[in-house]
Amino acid sequence: MVQEQSRSEKTRELIINSARKVFLEKGYAETSTRNIADVAGITQPAMYHHFNDKEAVYLEVVNRVGKDVREVIGQGVLKPRLQPLNRIDEITKNLFDIHPKGVGIFIHESYAHLSPAGQRKLGMLYRMYYLDPLTGYFNLPEVKLRKEVLPDEAADILIYSLNAMFSSFYRIGGQSISTRDKGKLSLRLILFGIAEEPDEQ
Amino acid sequence: MVQEQSRSEKTRELIINSARKVFLEKGYAETSTRNIADVAGITQPAMYHHFNDKEAVYLEVVNRVGKDVREVIGQGVLKPRLQPLNRIDEITKNLFDIHPKGVGIFIHESYAHLSPAGQRKLGMLYRMYYLDPLTGYFNLPEVKLRKEVLPDEAADILIYSLNAMFSSFYRIGGQSISTRDKGKLSLRLILFGIAEEPDEQ
């Protein structure tokens, strides 16, 4: 069942892996097709033999990265020995191992630069690989959400809030949360909020 | 004391106000100097008589917008008749009246496209006009923060989390929180978190 990889397939994989590095680091708009070709060690037009356009390369990369994301979230959910808070802490740690500059620069900031069809596809991949697996975590019986929050809303909010925590801009206003322990502390703030809840609103 | 405005000063104001509209809507990178000039009804090179470069126009706009932001936050803080939650709700509402596409597209996404000097200045303005006034709210004696959160951290987290809530990308995964009441609900999630806190961690 192991198929020999043709030269074309090898080059295609090389392009995808090179593009993965650059897109994860700089996002869609700031990545040029020459950047990708340079990392791959081919000329820029050669890329167009393997892909229709830049968008097709990006969406294939999102598909590959997304599968890894789904995998690490799924592994984190299925660790019954760990407390729920330690499990979600491990999930976010693995999420940022995959996205060195955060999820936002890779997914959210790319959206506006895609064609309408590309935007629909990106939305689909984001839901399938990021939101749905995290919804699985918040659906665990031992994870207690605040009563007005639905599991898929919690997943969405968590990813967006994490974006914020790991933004490089986070430091420009002076020393801030990112200079302290980014992991556990940030996560507690997102999960449990920043303020004391008033007795009755 | 009322000084007559010269023709040059009027044109400069016209450019700033035109740029303000476009930068708030599209952010720094997606705004071209021709966009600004078109809105102002002048040619693109004419802009360069009044400003050294695109960055100078942007930073002047941030300064103007920032003053308005400081103003609405300050007004919100000083409303002792309102409950704290209603006050912060009013503050965020006014914040998004000023930023129709959210604070992120105007401030945070612009950062990477500026010169080092511009980045330092933007960081300074962001702290002065956004973070410090909000820190004032979280310093109010009647606002109770969770014990591990400092007031300036709370300010930073609030702005970043609000970014997320109002991102246009927020909808692509299907119907989500943004289709419900964006205001009070989102704010409660940021302030008080999404999860029930475990009895002891």
Added chain:
DNA sequence: GTCTATAGATAGATAGAC
């Protein structure tokens, strides 16, 4: 299948006439 060459678009910024 990959290359060189280049088309075609758009960006920020400058030169110089008026």
Added chain:
DNA sequence: GTCTATCTATCTATAGAC
């Protein structure tokens, strides 16, 4: 002070030789 014309750089994508 504003204009027309243009420079320079960069980008995505294509044409066509090899």
